Amino acid sequence: MQRIATRDAYGRALAALGRLYDDIVVLDADLSKSTKTSDFAKEFPERFFNAGIAEQNMIGMAAGLATTGKKVFASSFAIFAVGRAFEQVRNSIAYARLNVKICASHAGITVGEDGGSHQAIEDIALMRSLPHMTVIVPADGVSTEKAVLAAYQHEGPVYMRLGRPAVPVLYDESLDFKIGKGIEVRPGKDVTIIACGIMVGKALEAAEVLAGEGIDVAVVDMHTIKPLDEELLIRKAEETRAILTVEEHNIIGGLGSAVCEVVSEKCPVPVKRMGINDVFGQSGKVDELLEHYGLTVAEICNNVHNLLQIKS
Amino acid sequence: MRAINAEVIRNLEAKARVLRGHILRMLTQAGSGHTGGSLSAADIVACLYFWEMNIDPQNPRDPNRDRFVLSKGHAAPVLYAALAEKGFFPQEMLSTLRKLGSPLQGHPDMKKLPGVEASTGSLGQGISWAVGMALGGKLDNRDYRVYALLGDGELQEGMVWEAFMAAAHYKLDNLVAIIDHNGLQIDGRISEVMSPEPVGDKLNAFGWEVISIDGHNIEEILKALEEARKVKGKPTAIVAETVKGKGVSFMENRVEWHGVAPKEEELKRALSELGLA
Ligand SMILES: Cc1ncc(C[n+]2csc(CCOP(=O)(O)OP(=O)(O)O)c2C)c(N)n1
Ligand SMILES: [Mg+2]
Numbered sequence: 259m260q261r262i263a264t265r266d267a268y269g270r271a272l273a274a275l276g277r278l279y280d281d282i283v284v285l286d287a288d289l290s291k292s293t294k295t296s297d298f299a300k301e302f303p304e305r306f307f308n309a310g311i312a313e314q315n316m317i318g319m320a321a322g323l324a325t326t327g328k329k330v331f332a333s334s335f336a337i338f339a340v341g342r343a344f345e346q347v348r349n350s351i352a353y354a355r356l357n358v359k360i361c362a363s364h365a366g367i368t369v370g371e372d373g374g375s376h377q378a379i380e381d382i383a384l385m386r387s388l389p390h391m392t393v394i395v396p397a398d399g400v401s402t403e404k405a406v407l408a409a410y411q412h413e414g415p416v417y418m419r420l421g422r423p424a425v426p427v428l429y430d431e432s433l434d435f436k437i438g439k440g441i442e443v444r445p446g447k448d449v450t451i452i453a454c455g456i457m458v459g460k461a462l463e464a465a466e467v468l469a470g471e472g473i474d475v476a477v478v479d480m481h482t483i484k485p486l487d488e489e490l491l492i493r494k495a496e497e498t499r500a501i502l503t504v505e506e507h508n509i510i511g512g513l514g515s516a517v518c519e520v521v522s523e524k525c526p527v528p529v530k531r532m533g534i535n536d537v538f539g540q541s542g543k544v545d546e547l548l549e550h551y552g553l554t555v556a557e558i559c560n561n562v563h564n565l566l567q568i569k570s
Numbered sequence: 571m572r573a574i575n576a577e578v579i580r581n582l583e584a585k586a587r588v589l590r591g592h593i594l595r596m597l598t599q600a601g602s603g604h605t606g607g608s609l610s611a612a613d614i615v616a617c618l619y620f621w622e623m624n625i626d627p628q629n630p631r632d633p634n635r636d637r638f639v640l641s642k643g644h645a646a647p648v649l650y651a652a653l654a655e656k657g658f659f660p661q662e663m664l665s666t667l668r669k670l671g672s673p674l675q676g677h678p679d680m681k682k683l684p685g686v687e688a689s690t691g692s693l694g695q696g697i698s699w700a701v702g703m704a705l706g707g708k709l710d711n712r713d714y715r716v717y718a719l720l721g722d723g724e725l726q727e728g729m730v731w732e733a734f735m736a737a738a739h740y741k742l743d744n745l746v747a748i749i750d751h752n753g754l755q756i757d758g759r760i761s762e763v764m765s766p767e768p769v770g771d772k773l774n775a776f777g778w779e780v781i782s783i784d785g786h787n788i789e790e791i792l793k794a795l796e797e798a799r800k801v802k803g804k805p806t807a808i809v810a811e812t813v814k815g816k817g818v819s820f821m822e823n824r825v826e827w828h829g830v831a832p833k834e835e836e837l838k839r840a841l842s843e844l845g846l847a
Contacts, residue, residue, distance in 0.1 A: 283709070307705060307740070315698045315732035322702020325680075325687065326710065327633065346695055346729070354680055354689040 260399075261424040264455075265363040267399035268420050269294025271406035272331060272361075276302045279410065283323050285309055285332040287316045293333040293363040293420075313338045317346035317360075324356040329410055332358060336365035336378035336419060344384060351415045352388040359409045360385075363420040366506035367539040367547045368456060370422065377539035383511025385417040386484040392437060393484040395419040395505075395513075397458035398428040401481060404435035412437055419455060421506075423544045426459045428479075440487035442494075446476030449562050449569075450494040453504040454480050454513050457532075457553065461504055464558035475562055483513055488520050495525040500565040502530050506553060509533035528568045530561050574792045578621065582788045585655070586616035590817045591846040592651035592664055597831040600668040603676065606814040606827040608648040610752045610785070611719060614810055617791040618717055619652040627657040630684045636714050637703050639688045641696025642721035642750060643677040644829075649686070650674050658685035694727030696720070697747060701737045704745040704805075715799075718747045723755030725766040731776070737805040738777030745805040746798045747778075750785065752814035754825050773807040785810025817844055 276282050276298050288311045290296040299306035309316035313334050320330040332339065339362040340347065351358045362381065369377045386393045392412060396402040402420065409416040428443070435441075443458065444465050453461040458479045465475045476498060478490065495501060501521060503514035514531030521529055534551050548554060572578075589612045597603045619625070623636040640649045647667065654661045659673070666672035673682040677691025687703075690696040700718035707714050724730060737745050749769060757763050766772070770780045779801045783790040791810070798806035814828070815821030818840040832840060841847040 283706075305709070309736060310732075310739075312729070312732035312736070314694075314729035315701070315736055318695050318698020318729065318733065319702035319705065319736065321688070321695075322639075322699035322704075323706045323709075324702070325637075325699070326703055326706030328706055328709070345692060346698075349689065349692045350695050350699065 260427040262399035262427060263422060263424045264396050264399060264402040264420045265294045265422060267402035268361055268363070268406060269297040271403040273297040273301050275406060275410055276305065279329070281327060281329050282410065283307070283328040283330050285316050285320055285330060287311055287313045287334040287338065289334050295331070295333045313343040314346045317343045318350050320358045321350040321354060321356050324358050330358045331361055333361045333363065335376060336362035336381045337376055340378060340381040340384055348388055352390045355390045355414055357414065359416040359418065361418040361420060364422045365419045366421060366455070367534065367551060368421055368423050368506060368544045370544050370547065371541050373541040374538040379508040379534050379539065380511065381419060382483055382507050382513065383515070386516065390415055391484065392416045392482070394437065394482050395454040396481050397455055397479050398425060400427055400429040400431065400433055401435055404433060405481065408435055408437050421456055425456045428459060428462065438482045438485045438487055440490045441479040441481065442476065442490065443479050444477040446474040447498060448474045449500045449502060449565050450476040450478060450498045451502045451504060451558065452478045452480050452491070452513065452517055454483060455506055457504040457506055460553065460555055461558060464555045464562070467555060467559055468562055473562065473566065480513060483516055486516050486520060488524070491517060491520055492525045495521050495527045499527045500569045501527060502532065502558070502561050502565055504532045504558060507533050508536055510536055528565060530565055532557065532561055574789065579788045582616050582620060585620050586613045587844055587846065588655060589616055589648060589651040590844055591841060592654065593647040594832055594837055594840050596647055596650065596664045596667040598834060598837040599665050601831055603647060603668060603831050604644040604829050605831060606754065606821060606824070607642060607721060607750065607752070608645045609816045609818065609821065610812040610814045611645050611648050611750050612816065613786045613788060614719065614748055614750065614791055615648045615652050617788060617795065619656055621792060622795045623717065624714070625656070627685065630658065634712055634714050637687045637716045639696045639700040639703070639716065639718040640678055640690055641700070641718050642693065642724050643690030643696065646676065646678050649678055653685040659683065693721065693724040694729045697730055697733040700745060700747070701733050701742065704737065704742040705740060707744050708742070714744065716745045720747060720749050721755070722749055722751045722753065722760050722766060722769065723763070725749070725769060726764050734773065734776045734778065741803050742805045743802050746795070746808060747805065748808045748810055750812050751809055752812040754814045754828065756828050758825055770809050777804055779804055779806040780809060781806065782809045783811070785812035786816055819843060
């Protein structure tokens with residue numbers, strides 16, 4: 259299976275978009291080689307601005323550039339773009355409803371060896387609590403490329419969460435990616451797994467394993483956390499009467515929380531949330547960390563078994 | 571270039587007085603808001619809106635317009651007064667300041683009021699917007715200019731210095747930052763709370779052209795703005811010595827007047843001191 263990091267797909271897509279549209283301007287904060295905005299910078303140096311290690315000013319400059327009609331993509335690691343510059347994102351971008359796309363890489367524990375200080379596990383929660391903000395967490399390279407185009411075309415602020423490690427490519431070019439429309443990657447009638455980002459691939463693997471046991475699970479790639487695809491969510495809740503959410507984010511405030519908010523009010527069925535259990539990350543290899551924090555195919559299968567028991 | 575003469579100066583002095591009147595009246599009607607810092611900036615804002623800047627209230631989104639960013643967003647009343655006087659909206663609207671549903675929010679909201687270029691109020695952010703606007707102008711080869719007004723207490727925000735660094739790095743000679751150097755912030759004198767001094771030397775070291783003036787002397791303000799137009803390859807900072815609460819004797823240099831509105835009786839006294847009663 260082909261593998262590519264979503265940040266690599268972002269870098270490629272951004273450079274490609276730069277060839278099509280000359281109103282795109284890209285900002286970075288001394289991490290362009292890691293966030294992959296360097297692809298764009300190389301091709302369009304006159305439209306790339308390095309803010310230096312100054313994320314707050316980067317976000318403010320992005321706002322100012324957006325007022326001049328530019329579509330601004332601003333990148334750093336998620337921990338800095340969201341964490342260091344949170345109030346700038348809030349007041350200069352979201353409150354002012356500007357056309358700035360904050361595309362942050364190295365989100366979640368799969369940052370790996372750099373450790374907990376660099377592993378944003380709260381970015382989805384922070385970004386989705388901002389009015390006007392659209393929050394996208396693509397699962398693979400293909401959907402990332404399409405998400406970048408969709409973000410460009412979208413009027414208003416976008417937060418896009420990108421990852422460091424290479425992950426399996428799940429889609430082909432025929433993918434129809436729409437902001438706010440979840441993708442039912444696999445149909446199923448027993449339990450619905452709703453996942454985002456790198457956990458979509460794991461969920462699909464788990465579904466294969468479970469199919470071997472005669473358990474028929476549906477898998478939804480909920481790439482847009484906000485606005486959440488409530489229609490799809492409620493339909494799957496009604497069809498399968500049990501939901502498992504899986505995300506590489508704190509279980510507080512992320513995809514699982516967003517799903518519970520809707521399901522509890524509109525179609526109450528049992529929901530189990532899988533994510534990082536309100537602890538900070540640490541150094542390690544990507545697979546070791548996913549194992550350590552329980553974000554594995556085996557854990558997904560266990561949780562599906564538990565849900566089936568609750569259901570019956 | 572239009573000539574700066576005695577009549578121009580007299581007219582702008584009168585305009586600044588009118589702005590001060592609006593400020594005091596709208597704050598009294600609102601019952602809350604920032605009086606001292608609005609008054610200290612009135613002469614600077616009058617010079618920008620009624621002499622320096624190329625803006626047209628009939629065409630507020632003109633891509634070639636000059637831009638003013640009130641980085642010290644709490645001084646919104648001085649901005650609203652100028653915009654109303656300039657004709658961006660009817661002057662009657664000034665009385666809706668801080669009221670539910672009003673476009674005249676407690677701090678400027680660009681989405682609600684035409685003529686407001688940046689949503690500010692969180693100190694430190696406006697100057698970064700101004701840097702972005704100036705970059706955008708360079709990128710599009712437009713020759714508009716960008717003016718940002720900062721408080722001296724605001725200089726304590728770290729991101730202000732990030733923005734200063736970036737402006738010099740990108741050689742933004744289309745950007746002017748004006749520092750309203752009134753020596754006061756909320757908790758007291760800036761020299762006692764957290765001194766940003768020497769402001770001019772610091773900006774100089776950051777790669778800016780620095781011009782020091784009396785921020786209540788119209789002629790000095792106009793000349794500094796004219797001087798700034800001649801500076802090439804770097805941004806200009808105008809460090810304007812000002813008096814917080816300027817124009818009203820019992821408000822001048824009084825830290826208590828930072829964030830309170832006048833009462834009716836105080837308004838009367840203030841307006842009569844300004845010769846507006
Ligand atoms: C980031 C931020 N912190 C705190 C405040 C609250 N605040 C409003 S005005 C002010 C003092 C500003 O002093 P200065 O910049 O000197 O303004 P001026 O004296 O011209 O009114 C403070 C702390 C704010 N608006 N933004
Ligand atoms: Mg001050």
